[in-house]
Amino acid sequence: MNLRLWTALLLLGAANIAYDVRAEDDAMADIADASIEVDEGDATEGLHSFDERNGQSPQISQEVFAQMMESISPECRAAIQESPEDASKLSDECKEEVQSTLHRLMGGKPRDPNDPLTPEVFDKMMKIIPDDCRAEVEANPNDAAKISDRCKRRIQSTLETLLARQKKKAEAPPKAEEPTKPKGKQRRGKKEPKDNTSALLIVLGFVATAIAGVVGYAYVLNQKNAALQGATGPVDRTTQKKVSKHKKEKDMRRQQAAAAASIN
Incomplete structure (x- = not known):
């Protein structure tokens, strides 16, 4: 079974934990690993993501992946089998289900569906960070220690900015509808008949x-x-x-x- 698709989903779950403990730069740096595809050989040996709770790298074995496939809904399982290498074809609900299931099987807490760190925010972050930082992440998908502190801080600050902007937009009151201005000149009312008595x-x-x-x-x-x-x-x-x-x-x-x- 091809596991490269699910590496990004699991690492995005690790990013959610990293956002809650932003003081740990290594956790924030590992968030960038969500955009990196891992070869099948690496997946067979075990895919890695940074665990900020103990500083170790938990492995995603084929057994864990098989348990995940058995735990998810039949609809999501069928979608994965149809598109094993293209996560973009999966629905958001299926991505959430896969990510939460993998996170639970790896010993983490299930992902909160109300977590503001969505895949869309993560994609924006990857587009905003400098090219050299993006290159560092792509060159070191399994070793966050090789990513420079400058890039770690840049990733963290970019995520904080995007999340703050998203929160502000969500809390903004809806704009009141402005009264539509009448198009053209208003028709004058019918003139009242003049008093011809005089x-x-x-x-x-x-x-x-x-x-x-x-x-x-x-x-x-x-x-x-x-x-x-x-x-x-x-x-x-x-x-x-x-x-x-x-x-x-x-x-x-x-x-x-x-x-x-x-x-x-």
Whole structure:
């Protein structure tokens, strides 16, 4: 059975313990071993990870690996058998199960699922550390003592920064939704109908004044005709009526035209 895939998972479990006891630089340096693949020959002899509790390197034997395969769920076991060399194809739940089971079989405490040191944080750390530190880790996957103190401190400080940033992001209150601004110009409401009472009264007053003027004009005209009749003799009543009627119609049309113009 190919064990190189599970070396990274177990060493990531060791990284969780190292995070809780950050004062021990050797434990933090061994965290970087999670990204290193180990040959099958090394896996047969026993894969190593740093144990900060006693300073010794516990071995992952084939017996322990077989016990792990028997302890995990059938779904996770099938996924491992399908992808024995590619951990990226495994679900996060399966990775957690494998890591916790190996850690328990090796005598450690089961990994807390709420532990902030996730595989994603570890991957970010490996990308951030300097190239020379990454090269040291890759060159010494089984011997943390060969990693320089400077790289150990850099790994520790990088993890602390990433974990603090992750904690701050998790504790940040959710942003309140800002009220969406209306797009474009808002449509104006319908204009209320204007009060035309005043205008109507003005028009009616103008019409009444015009009618009064016409009546007064007709009265004056009749007075003139009566005076003219007394001075020059009798006037033909029919002719007088026709002239008066024609004059009234003309004045009425003028009045209607003036009223219409004032309304417009």
